[in-house]
Amino acid sequence: MSQAWSSGNRFTLLENGEQFFPRVFEAISQARHEVMIETFILYEDKVGRALHEVLLVAARRGVSIDVTVDAFGSPDLSEEFVGALTSAGVRLHVFDPARRLFRRFNYFRRMHRKLVVIDGRLAFIGGINYSADHLADYGPEAKQDYAVEAEGPVVADMHRFMRGAIEEGKPRPWYRRRPPAPPRAQVAPAGGADALFVWRDNRERRNDIERQYRLAIRLARRRVIIANAYFFPGYAFLRELRKAARRGVDVSLILQGNPDMPIVQTAAAMLYHHLLHGGVRIYEYCERPLHAKVAVVDDEWSTVGSSNLDPLSLSLNLEANVMIRDRDFNRTLAANLENLIAHSCTQIRPHDLREPKWWRKLRSFVLFHVLRKYPSWAGRLPAHAPRLALLSPEAEQQASDRLDEKASL
Numbered sequence: 001m002s003q004a005w006s007s008g009n010r011f012t013l014l015e016n017g018e019q020f021f022p023r024v025f026e027a028i029s030q031a032r033h034e035v036m037i038e039t040f041i042l043y044e045d046k047v048g049r050a051l052h053e054v055l056l057v058a059a060r061r062g063v064s065i066d067v068t069v070d071a072f073g074s075p076d077l078s079e080e081f082v083g084a085l086t087s088a089g090v091r092l093h094v095f096d097p098a099r100r101l102f103r104r105f106n107y108f109r110r111m112h113r114k115l116v117v118i119d120g121r122l123a124f125i126g127g128i129n130y131s132a133d134h135l136a137d138y139g140p141e142a143k144q145d146y147a148v149e150a151e152g153p154v155v156a157d158m159h160r161f162m163r164g165a166i167e168e169g170k171p172r173p174w175y176r177r178r179p180p181a182p183p184r185a186q187v188a189p190a191g192g193a194d195a196l197f198v199w200r201d202n203r204e205r206r207n208d209i210e211r212q213y214r215l216a217i218r219l220a221r222r223r224v225i226i227a228n229a230y231f232f233p234g235y236a237f238l239r240e241l242r243k244a245a246r247r248g249v250d251v252s253l254i255l256q257g258n259p260d261m262p263i264v265q266t267a268a269a270m271l272y273h274h275l276l277h278g279g280v281r282i283y284e285y286c287e288r289p290l291h292a293k294v295a296v297v298d299d300e301w302s303t304v305g306s307s308n309l310d311p312l313s314l315s316l317n318l319e320a321n322v323m324i325r326d327r328d329f330n331r332t333l334a335a336n337l338e339n340l341i342a343h344s345c346t347q348i349r350p351h352d353l354r355e356p357k358w359w360r361k362l363r364s365f366v367l368f369h370v371l372r373k374y375p376s377w378a379g380r381l382p383a384h385a386p387r388l389a390l391l392s393p394e395a396e397q398q399a400s401d402r403l404d405e406k407a408s409l
Contacts (some may be wrong), residue, residue, distance in 0.1 A: 003198055003208065009152030010191025011322075011329045013304075014126065015336065017134035020147045021047060025302065027118045028054045035065045036162045038115040040073035040306070041129035044081055045372030051130050052081060059088040066166060068093040068388065070111040073129070082391055090152040092165060093207050094320075109202065112222040112317040114147070115307050116163055120185050123155040124148070125197075125322050126304050127229075127293045134291075141260065143291035144340075146333075148304045151190035154322065159199040160184045161320075170387030191324030201386075209307045210314050215239050216323075218296040220249045220266070226339050227285075227292040228256035230308035231268045237309065238274065254292070256338060257284025257346055264300070267310075276350050283345035296334045299323050304333075318386070 014020040025148040025185050028051075033056060042048050059065050069077075071094050085092055095111035126147020136142050150158070162183055167179045200209050210233070217224055217240040224244055231253065244252040248388070253275070258389070259265040265284075272282055280343050293309075296302045305321025307313045 006153040008189025154195035242278030257286035
């Protein structure tokens with residue numbers, strides 16, 4: 001399945017759950033033929049229940065619905081929750097299913113994408129899951145994140161990809177070849193943006209998202225702003241950032257200052273000295289946990305999606321981003337990120353890094369040799385083929401019964 005730029009698209013930036021959830025739920029409520037959703041996390045909180053309700057209404061009026069969740073990210077869906085959906089005709093797929101006892105141990109190579117396509121004409125892509133922690137009223141742990149609403153020919157690329165992912169994940173005998181990619185539908189132009197839908201898998205598309213990032217940074221002439229929750233890229237990526245800063249590009253990173261996982265901030269901080277002395281500006285977002293995966297370069301190029309810039313996203317997980325060339329959208333996203341820098345971030349400067357010189361030199365030496373060949377070495381770790389299972393309350397109960405039987409032996 002090819003990846004190619006398309007013209008005639010339109011994008012609307014959606015910030016946090018307050019903007020994202022109402023638009024997605026409204027689009028589902030207006031769907032006529034088909035709803036397709038992929039998400040890493042679906043919880044049975046107020047957001048998950050709201051999605052559940054709107055899906056049930058759509059299914060009961062005859063809309064074809066496929067929902068794919070990750071077994072690790074969405075491990076605790078109840079029989080009642082699942083049963084209502086499947087009884088209404090919703091096909092609920094689980095990526096890389098495992099018995100309930102083992103789901104929390106299967107951490108690597110997850111389906112981390114967040115995609116929605118409605119009737120093959122409207123799509124959403126970004127970093128927002130279906131959980132209440134993407135809403136401000138969740139409290140201090142509410143996440144700061146982004147998604148986009150997309151219209152135009154790029155929606156056909158996303159629809160074709162999602163349909164192909166379902167077909168590819170179906171169980172089949174070892175001797176049967178993967179099914180061919182479904183045909184690409186024709187979608188009318190909706191705006192003036194060029195767009196490229198890019199995904200990362202464990203076969204042909206292992207580093208496409210990172211390659212698009214590095215190409216944009218290499219071509220930057222004025223500014224680069226990257227807001228990314230989990231930042232620990234490979235040496236080649238870091239080198240592109242430093243080279244851009246040294247040729248006069250204003251390179252700014254917005255990273256976690258109030259992390260949801262402390263190890264994330266610790267890992268990123270190991271790179272601060274190297275980046276700061278290369279001319280890169282670093283800002284820590286301190287208002288609440290940052291969950292963003294967005295960037296702008298110069299006055300036209302932008303990206304929004306699910307991919308972090310860390311080992312999991314760049315080398316292991318299944319991810320999806322959209323690359324956008326559009327001055328209006330770039331201006332909107334850049335203004336949002338500049339507002340974060342101005343009002344919600346603390347700038348990190350070289351004198352803030354108080355550590356012994358010998359430790360810094362030792363750490364730099366080790367990091368250089370670890371990151372020099374990363375992420376290529378991580379991508380060589382064993383990878384299994386994507387596997388989906390249709391979820392039903394009966395299947396859940398049978399799996400639990402088998403587990404109980406084994407435990408009693």
